[in-house]
Amino acid sequence: MTLRVTVMTIFPQMIEQYLTSSLLARARERELLTVDVVDLRAYTDDPRRSIDDAPYGGGPGMLMMPEPVLRVLAEEPRIVQPVIGLSPIGSTFSQADAEELSTLEGFTLICGRYEGFDARIEQRCDRLLSIGDFVLAGGELAALVVVEATARLLAGVLGNEESPREESFASDRLLEYPQYTRPRVIDGREVPQVLLSGDHAEIARWRHSQRLVRTLELRPDLIQARGGISAEEVELLH
Numbered sequence: 001m002t003l004r005v006t007v008m009t010i011f012p013q014m015i016e017q018y019l020t021s022s023l024l025a026r027a028r029e030r031e032l033l034t035v036d037v038v039d040l041r042a043y044t045d046d047p048r049r050s051i052d053d054a055p056y057g058g059g060p061g062m063l064m065m066p067e068p069v070l071r072v073l074a075e076e077p078r079i080v081q082p083v084i085g086l087s088p089i090g091s092t093f094s095q096a097d098a099e100e101l102s103t104l105e106g107f108t109l110i111c112g113r114y115e116g117f118d119a120r121i122e123q124r125c126d127r128l129l130s131i132g133d134f135v136l137a138g139g140e141l142a143a144l145v146v147v148e149a150t151a152r153l154l155a156g157v158l159g160n161e162e163s164p165r166e167e168s169f170a171s172d173r174l175l176e177y178p179q180y181t182r183p184r185v186i187d188g189r190e191v192p193q194v195l196l197s198g199d200h201a202e203i204a205r206w207r208h209s210q211r212l213v214r215t216l217e218l219r220p221d222l223i224q225a226r227g228g229i230s231a232e233e234v235e236l237l238h
C-alpha cells in the first residue's frame, strides 16, 4: 500500500529538495510513499501573489490569509484526509502519532508562514500538530519531520523490518540501548564484554537494563509516563 501525502506550502522547493534525501527517495522509488507538493501561491488572485495580510485588531507581523488554503482544500483533487495544520499551538508530535499516521491511506499537511494562520484555516483542519515548544519561521521543517518520522515506519522503507520496533519511544516507551560496532577498542574504550559473549538471552537482559538506566538518567519523565518500573525490571537493575 502507498501512503499518499500532500503538502501545502509557499516554499515547494524546500519540500522537494528534501525528498531527494535517501530514505524518502527510496520510499518513493518503491512506491511506498507519494508526496504531492501544492504551491499555495498558485492559488491567489493577487497580482503580487502575496498570501499574507495584517491581523484585524492590530498587532505585529502578518498572517497567512485564508483564501488560498481554503481554495486548495475545495478544488485540489490531491487533497487527502485528514487535513493537518502545522503550528506551535498544535499537540506535540510523538512517535505514537507517527505510528498512527503510518497506518492511514494518507494525509495533507498545511505549512504556515509569517506570524501564524488566520483562525479559519485552523478551524478547517482536522488536527493541529507542533513539533515542539519553539517557534519556527514556518511549517516546512515541521512537515518534513512528520513525513520522515512516518515514512520510515512503512513496511519496506528501512532495509531491516525489525528496526523500527526496538528503538527509542517504541511501545514500551524506553530509550534505545547503547550500540557498538567495530573496532572492539577505541581510545581505550571497549565494547561491553556481554555483547561478545554470544549469549543471546544475556544480551537481551543487558540491553533492557541499559534502556532502563539510560531512560532513568536522561528522560525520567518517560519512566513516569509509563507508570514506573516493574518488579522484574528492578531485578534487572541489580
Ligand code: ADE
Pocket (backbone or CB within 6 Å): 086, 087, 088, 112, 129, 130, 131, 132, 133, 134, 135, 136, 137, 138, 139, 142
Ligand atoms: N510552525 C512554526 N513553529 C512550529 C512548530 N513548533 N511546530 C509546527 N509548526 C510550526
